[in-house]
Amino acid sequence: MAERTYGQFCGFARAVEVVGERWAFLIIRDLLARPKRFTDLLNGLPGIPTNVLTTRLKELEQAGVLRRRVLPRPAGSIVYELTEHGAELEDTVMALGRWGAKTLDTPREGEIITVDSLIMAFRTIFQAHEARGVTVSYELSFGDIVLHIRIDKGKIRVGAGPLPEADLILEAGPGIKALMAGEITPAQALADGTVHIVRGTRKEFVRFAQLFKIDVSPAQQQALA
């Protein structure tokens, strides 16, 4: 296997050699949401050839980013999960996701939305400072995609699947990005059908919009840290 390197003795260059191969960073993002099987990864990465996925998994395992684990009986199946070293890429993934979100407007022809991209997106745009001491739960549907958010005393957990007992249940489309970016108000989002409240109050929805916002200035973030 010819190593594709950059010929520089430099931490950044070495990092790019690991995560910069095609599909590699998306694999890591999906595994940040939670451990997955080969087929789960395939489904979450539209268009990736199986041989490329196999190659990336081996390379990333070699690099100490993830590990291949055989589940105990009776499941006996195989899952891929990030090592601690791999999980430390979360900051980078969030920083890059935040940057990319700024120029995200509307879906391109054929583009899909995946659960894991949304899970990481909501983790990324979560305004921790607005959530001090807050305990609340949400369920969000985007077409077939359903995910839930639990905020427990300001700490967030985002996962796939429904949460029937959630305080606020929403149905939305890609247009919800405009709400998160502050381009439209919560009232507008409801009025034009971008978001539909299945359960919960408008007031609760306004708080939701405060808790998740895209454009956070670096200065503001530093002030929080």
Place this chain on the structure above:
Amino acid sequence: MAERTYGQFCGFARAVEVVGERWAFLIIRDLLARPKRFTDLLNGLPGIPTNVLTTRLKELEQAGVLRRRVLPRPAGSIVYELTEHGAELEDTVMALGRWGAKTLDTPREGEIITVDSLIMAFRTIFQAHEARGVTVSYELSFGDIVLHIRIDKGKIRVGAGPLPEADLILEAGPGIKALMAGEITPAQALADGTVHIVRGTRKEFVRFAQLFKIDVSPAQQQALA
């Protein structure tokens, strides 16, 4: 120009489409240090083919990450510089550089060190909280590579070239990484010749080592112990 996309409506995926092409992220890192001409970029990116550099520059210009600017007379030459949008990748570059530095041990066969990689490296590992109110200047030489650091009331600027009036002038090799990672002490670095003080006190050098540190992850610490 066939667009290589990932088919996901997702900020992170869009970002990876921009910076994930081969060499792209390194070009951005070099431009974060300062604007550059085509040839400067070539020199800082060992092995990049000229046509690939041309292609990347056009793509990144198209993506609004950098701009091509013709300098006014009499210079008349062309520089590439990041747009504001491109400069906002600094957080991500630092986060990724920090991650990669953790597993950086010794140079591989034929690997070189570039000025710009070092400039970004020192910006990245700067411990701002240790530098409150500090004003001091350094000049560092790594073989042919010379760079300087000015810390003015806790604010850092790192640039290429010498700084004859610096408070501390050092000569070092790649082994200095061990010092920054806390694997050896300043005293050891001087004793084994990893670092040589050209001008300045040992006390000043100890402070230098406090101001620049690679954060070692818990996992890495365990591996070392």
Place this chain on the structure above:
DNA sequence: CTGGATCCCTCACGATACTG
């Protein structure tokens, strides 16, 4: 069904030479 391996084809990338 999961978890891949194998094949073929294309095009992005790498190397080198050359030009305004």
Place this chain on the structure above:
DNA sequence: CAGTATCGTGAGGGATCCAG
């Protein structure tokens, strides 16, 4: 200095096949 032109190679895209 700032690229363009040309050409060979191999990584990635896409489909199919196979073992447990």
